[in-house]
Amino acid sequence: MKYYAGIDLGGTFIKCGIVDEEGHILSKEKIPTGRERPYGEIARDMAQLAAGLAGRAGVPAGGLTAAGIGSPGIVDSARGIIVYNNNIGWKKVPLAAEVRKHLGVPVYATNDANAAALGESFAGTAKKFHSCVFVTLGTGVGGGIVADGALLEGNRSAGAEIGHMVIRAGGEKCTCGRKGCFEAYASATALIRQTKRAMEKDRASALWKIASTLDDVDGKTAFDGARMGDRTAEKVVKNYVAYLAEGLTNLANIFRPDAIVLGGGVCAEGEALLAPLRRKLNRMLYGGTKYAPVELLAASLGNDAGLVGAAHFAQQRAEEA
């Protein structure tokens, strides 16, 4: 059995796990990122954390085959360089090489959404499928595409920016500069904006009982209101689901994957979100659902998807090397 370290770099925490070649986590831990520090210190912490966890998992010294890092931002996976990370404020940081210096095994890096996609595909909800599109609904809409077990990263790993697919030309402004991006309608941020707008228009809505001020609105508010039977909340949810379904159907028609996997906080709604989405997707899917159906699933690894995927990414790259 071979063992890999999977590292999930976030703006607040660094999560690390020792993962075997079948995707089982043997040990894991998280430490604060301390993102204001020089990257060299952060890289050293990553290596120490991985080495310590390997020992704790009973992996003998020198028993780690490789390590993988999932990082936010644009990551040049062929070179292990964090090209641009808005979150931590990095530009062209040779993170993989830096961690390798301390850890002494090959280190690889990929984008965090790609890592999560690979994790769900290899060891999570999409394990039995050949191909999947992973869509994470958070501050933005991130994505990862897995075909025949491998990531489709695009030229210099700059692809899979599925949040920046316009679904309503001329619509909501997006942070990327375009108007009408999927992200501007389907992210948790977008849902919160939509909920606030609806509340401002309807002072009598039960939504005001769930969130007493607009600042208290989160991605759950509208779903909670809809469960209480509030008409305004129902409309917000219906509208959100409709746009989300448009984007997911686009991805289904473009990739025709075996499955679409939804991750991110909004997914905690479970079937309240998935059931109506599935109906819409199946109704809109090009050519219908008989010939090549597309499953719609919730992610199952939660916060571990990133580190499991990062470890598997390292496994794939180490095997190719």
Add this chain to the structure above:
Amino acid sequence: MKYYAGIDLGGTFIKCGIVDEEGHILSKEKIPTGRERPYGEIARDMAQLAAGLAGRAGVPAGGLTAAGIGSPGIVDSARGIIVYNNNIGWKKVPLAAEVRKHLGVPVYATNDANAAALGESFAGTAKKFHSCVFVTLGTGVGGGIVADGALLEGNRSAGAEIGHMVIRAGGEKCTCGRKGCFEAYASATALIRQTKRAMEKDRASALWKIASTLDDVDGKTAFDGARMGDRTAEKVVKNYVAYLAEGLTNLANIFRPDAIVLGGGVCAEGEALLAPLRRKLNRMLYGGTKYAPVELLAASLGNDAGLVGAAHFAQQRAEEA
């Protein structure tokens, strides 16, 4: 040197060529499809045409390694079955097996837009690139995706339906049942509809000098009017280019290919179409053009793309087998 037959099946003509392993066409010919006939007869014609052309090209008897067919509709490429072809009226036709019976070599089949994509990627305008998205602007909007030299066909070859990506939710009705598909804005059919609508609203437009009745409008009319300086025509072209750019930028952000290749009749406009499209694409591309630029190119193989690609598809599958 190995030789392959490439067959491009259309509703009106069957085109066939003998293609060497480097993508050069040694001989080619087209014959009427006679689509009302049983598929067995059409398959026999395909085999006879290929065998005859091989002889004419000086390929010795038994010198063909394999044959490939590009067919409109949904093609299950793993089984060589035409699942559904609206154009010829076929359902579940085992075309590859039927042609093989007569030709005596392995026969493979894929969708015609996929074949054209592979042709342009292997021997055409995208030859020097690793990955490309091929977009054909005709009656509909078809597509083919090539990554590292291989087609991305999706589950049961049902993917790459890029025309059925909604770019304006709630917009123009599409033949697929959704509203606002890329195809409903960017196909030649859509351009003709947009031109006619503009003419109906402006009886003084110079477009009426180019097309004296609405029935005379084609995909060239608006571009011709714009070249004459007609304001209404310029608006039609500007609007068409804007929607086309939205869809192409989506594909660029999703796949981040080295190149996007445009094919189909509308492409005859050349730089009148490509130059403004390129400006828009470069302005909207996620993360800008510095890190991983995306080239926008016109297809270069014209009507031969399908048969060259079909032959190369056969080459790839035969090498895998």
